Amino acid sequence: MKLAALLFVLALALIIVLSQVNLNKIFVVVLEDGEANFFQGVETFLKEHQLRYEIVRVRIDTEKPKLEAELRKYQNSYAVGPRISSQAHDLIPFLEEYRIFAIAPQVTSYLVVGKSNYLMSLSVTDEQQGKQIAELLKRFRHDRVLLVCDKFNPVYSQSLEESLRKSLSAETFRSVHISSADELVDEDFAHYDVIVLAVDGRLAGMIAQLARTRGFSGTLVGSDYAFDRDLIPSGKSAVEGMIVCCLFNYPVLIEKGFDDIDVAGAYDAMMLIAELLQNKISPQNAAKYLRGRRFAGVTGEFSIGFDLSSERDLTFAVVKNGSFEFER
Amino acid sequence: MSLREMIQRFKRYGMLLVIILIATFVIGLFPLAGRINSYYSTGYVNLLKNFVNELLNQPSFDDLVVRRLSRQLTDISTGVDLSGLLRYEKLPWVSSDLRGIFVHGNSVKFLLERDSEILLVEVPVSLFARTISADMAYVFLTSSDGIVVVCNRLDLLGSKLTANKGFLRINGLAGFVYSEPLDEFDAFVGSFIPFSTYLIVLLPYIIVALAALCGAVFWLNFAYSFENRLITAVNAVLDNVNQSLAKLEMTDEVVYVPMETKISELNRLQEGIHRLVEAQKTSWHELHAMMQNLQDTVNELEETQKVLEERNEQIIATLAEAIEVKDASTFGHSDRVVTLALELAKEVGLTDPADLEAIKFGALLHDIGKIGIPEHILNKPGRLTQEEYEIMKMHPVYGEKIIKKISGWDLVADIIRHHHENYDGSGYPDGLKGDQITLRAQIVSLVDVFCALIEERPYRRAMSLEEALRLIETEMVGTKFDPRLYRAFMKVLERYFRAQSSGL
Numbered sequence: 001m002k003l004a005a006l007l008f009v010l011a012l013a014l015i016i017v018l019s020q021v022n023l024n025k026i027f028v029v030v031l032e033d034g035e036a037n038f039f040q041g042v043e044t045f046l047k048e049h050q051l052r053y054e055i056v057r058v059r060i061d062t063e064k065p066k067l068e069a070e071l072r073k074y075q076n077s078y079a080v081g082p083r084i085s086s087q088a089h090d091l092i093p094f095l096e097e098y099r100i101f102a103i104a105p106q107v108t109s110y111l112v113v114g115k116s117n118y119l120m121s122l123s124v125t126d127e128q129q130g131k132q133i134a135e136l137l138k139r140f141r142h143d144r145v146l147l148v149c150d151k152f153n154p155v156y157s158q159s160l161e162e163s164l165r166k167s168l169s170a171e172t173f174r175s176v177h178i179s180s181a182d183e184l185v186d187e188d189f190a191h192y193d194v195i196v197l198a199v200d201g202r203l204a205g206m207i208a209q210l211a212r213t214r215g216f217s218g219t220l221v222g223s224d225y226a227f228d229r230d231l232i233p234s235g236k237s238a239v240e241g242m243i244v245c246c247l248f249n250y251p252v253l254i255e256k257g258f259d260d261i262d263v264a265g266a267y268d269a270m271m272l273i274a275e276l277l278q279n280k281i282s283p284q285n286a287a288k289y290l291r292g293r294r295f296a297g298v299t300g301e302f303s304i305g306f307d308l309s310s311e312r313d314l315t316f317a318v319v320k321n322g323s324f325e326f327e328r
Numbered sequence: 329m330s331l332r333e334m335i336q337r338f339k340r341y342g343m344l345l346v347i348i349l350i351a352t353f354v355i356g357l358f359p360l361a362g363r364i365n366s367y368y369s370t371g372y373v374n375l376l377k378n379f380v381n382e383l384l385n386q387p388s389f390d391d392l393v394v395r396r397l398s399r400q401l402t403d404i405s406t407g408v409d410l411s412g413l414l415r416y417e418k419l420p421w422v423s424s425d426l427r428g429i430f431v432h433g434n435s436v437k438f439l440l441e442r443d444s445e446i447l448l449v450e451v452p453v454s455l456f457a458r459t460i461s462a463d464m465a466y467v468f469l470t471s472s473d474g475i476v477v478v479c480n481r482l483d484l485l486g487s488k489l490t491a492n493k494g495f496l497r498i499n500g501l502a503g504f505v506y507s508e509p510l511d512e513f514d515a516f517v518g519s520f521i522p523f524s525t526y527l528i529v530l531l532p533y534i535i536v537a538l539a540a541l542c543g544a545v546f547w548l549n550f551a552y553s554f555e556n557r558l559i560t561a562v563n564a565v566l567d568n569v570n571q572s573l574a575k576l577e578m579t580d581e582v583v584y585v586p587m588e589t590k591i592s593e594l595n596r597l598q599e600g601i602h603r604l605v606e607a608q609k610t611s612w613h614e615l616h617a618m619m620q621n622l623q624d625t626v627n628e629l630e631e632t633q634k635v636l637e638e639r640n641e642q643i644i645a646t647l648a649e650a651i652e653v654k655d656a657s658t659f660g661h662s663d664r665v666v667t668l669a670l671e672l673a674k675e676v677g678l679t680d681p682a683d684l685e686a687i688k689f690g691a692l693l694h695d696i697g698k699i700g701i702p703e704h705i706l707n708k709p710g711r712l713t714q715e716e717y718e719i720m721k722m723h724p725v726y727g728e729k730i731i732k733k734i735s736g737w738d739l740v741a742d743i744i745r746h747h748h749e750n751y752d753g754s755g756y757p758d759g760l761k762g763d764q765i766t767l768r769a770q771i772v773s774l775v776d777v778f779c780a781l782i783e784e785r786p787y788r789r790a791m792s793l794e795e796a797l798r799l800i801e802t803e804m805v806g807t808k809f810d811p812r813l814y815r816a817f818m819k820v821l822e823r824y825f826r827a828q829s830s831g832l
Contacts, residue, residue: 034485234413
């Protein structure tokens with residue numbers, strides 16, 4: 001009887017403790033801002049491979065103290081995300097402090113990638129993307145270029161603009177940093193041969209509509225940022241013929257059954273994390289382990305470079321009849 | 329009721345107490361949890377409802393964007409077709425798409441009917457997180473397909489709820505979810521109460537309940553340990569007492585040493601036992617001394633009795649001698665009769681000490697009555713006249729009269745009275761015959777006659793042994809003596825004289 005009572009007390013105490021403590025669970029943190037569906041990609045990978053890691057979503061578009069408090073709970077873990085370079089820039093101090101190794105599928109700014117052993121990207125850097133976009137523009141002999149950047153992703157905007165400026169000697173090269181399509185209502189789009197849209201697909205589509213209704217007849221070019229599932233629904237017929245840079249091997253991605261680039265990126269990020277976990281690689285040693293390794297994922301084949309970016313072939317897609325078509 | 333039974337009962341009551349406490353604690357949790365659900369669900373849901381109503385009726389917040397759209401969802405101010413980004417089935421409508429259109433980041437988009445146009449109210453979700461203060465619970469708005477589009481905590485945004493009411497696990501958190509339809513909209517407002525909230529709210533209750541339970545367990549444990557100490561101490565004391573008592577039955581050299589226990593009552597009890605044992609030892613010593621005194625007294629009495637018996641025998645012997653002195657012809661007669669009578673008694677199987685003693689003194693004093701016979705008759709050298717003989721025949725009666733006065737000598741008196749009775753009834757003084765004459769008297773009679781014949785008398789010489797036996801055998805056996813007794817006597821004589829001839 002005495003034993004039973006003691007056991008009851010112990011059980012209650014244990015319940016209280018367990019409710020507060022995470023017992024050596026392996027957490028995979030999904031760093032979300034509500035814009036990219038990384039969670040789905042991670043979940044799909046775990047389901048397909050019958051792995052039982054705990055997935056935890058952490059919103060990074062919140063106040064820093066709250067974000068830090070959340071990340072503190074998941075020290076020494078792996079993360080998928082963030083979505084954009086500016087977020088990664090803000091996150092790096094936390095990742096290093098709490099030893100969270102994050103794999104950001106599409107963070108491309110060289111101002112971020114390679115700056116920490118706790119952040120890697122599945123994409124090539126903006127330097128290479130800028131070069132290739134510049135070469136493309138040269139091929140089409142476009143001299144009047146308007147670069148539209150996202151005001152809320154300044155890190156990316158800065159690195160892409162620098163790369164373009166370095167490789168492009170256009171007659172007119174103007175860049176604008178906006179947060180909403182409304183800010184371009186008075187823009188003289190007709191003045192330009194080409195508009196390079198370094199904003200997300202939704203905003204890119206709306207700007208394309210705006211430009212077309214304002215007399216723009218030149219070429220629309222989208223950076224990797226614009227290559228997402230919202231570009232075509234948002235731009236409708238205005239984005240027909242638009243050339244968009246794709247960081248991943250889109251045909252392979254489609255072949256593997258993915259239509260969302262964020263989901264596919266998160267899937268491959270989880271693939272890398274699973275390998276790290278299965279080989280018992282700690283987040284501190286993850287960078288050392290991954291450098292130089294080659295992988296084949298749903299986003300195509302890639303190898304991890306010294307700066308923890310991925311080396312892979314860039315592709316350009318053209319929007320034709322409401323879908324992406326690829327040409328080199 | 330024994331101590332063990334009392335303890336068993338105590339244990340049962342203790343168990344009952346703990347069970348009652350646990351049951352009370354568990355039962356008490358349910359209404360409290362219900363109150364917590366009700367409080368947060370109702371309160372937070374109403375808070376969100378009011379806030380949404382305020383947003384839509386009087387949109388005065390800086391962060392939100394209000395756009396006029398055509399029925400085809402084209403933005404009237406810019407001409408941008410938003411039909412690829414927005415959709416609705418009926419108005420008013422809440423979009424399940426979280427990505428902002430005119431707002432940076434995530435937003436919730438309400439489509440409202442305004443005359444012929446549609447009003448798009450786009451609210452950044454951060455506004456809800458900032459405005460709705462609900463630390464203890466999540467309050468949310470779900471679209472028609474169950475997607476969380478508004479929440480005071482961003483980490484729940486985009487999650488799909490599978491139930492309107494019940495326990496769910498969302499984004500690594502387990503808790504209770506409750507939702508209800510939002511008026512006019514095809515949407516739901518609800519709350520999600522994590523278990524940590526229950527724990528925080530119920531913490532005082534849990535602490536008090538655990539304290540009560542721990543207190544009960546502590547006191548029960550204390551009582552049980554006391555019980556164990558008590559049983560151990562009582563058993564040790566009992567063993568000690570029993571060992572001491574066992575020794576006390578065998579010897580008085582016992583010292584009861586009280587055991588020091590942690591129970592003062594037991595120590596006092598042992599002190600009492602110690603005093604009792606000491607008192608017992610004292611009593612034992614006194615009793616022992618009394619018994620020793622009694623034994624000494626008994627020994628002294630036995631000595632005294634011995635002396636008295638010797639004196640008696642000396643008196644009796646003196647008395648017998650006095651007779652022999654009076655009757656000069658019978659000197660030494662009594663001693664011989666005693667010796668042979670006792671041998672004959674043994675031969676015929678008399679073993680009773682009373683019989684043998686009676687025969688011994690009867691044989692010694694059988695002629696004591698001659699004291700009453702005048703000396704001239706007694707020592708007359710010639711034959712007694714008839715008159716003298718009649719006087720002489722009175723000596724058994726006189727003898728009985730003398731001896732009868734001695735208490736306890738009835739058998740002796742009987743021998744003395746009847747030692748002249750004959751087997752055929754021709755004897756005196758009572759003329760008894762056969763078995764009427766006691767065997768004791770017959771023995772003494774036979775031996776008396778035999779000894780008289782072999783002794784010298786004033787009126788005749790002493791017969792030889794053979795002459796005496798021949799005379800007895802021819803003239804007296806069957807008339808004066810029982811033939812069976814005579815045959816036994818013959819055996820005695822044979823043995824007696826054989827022993828005498830061998831010098832024993």
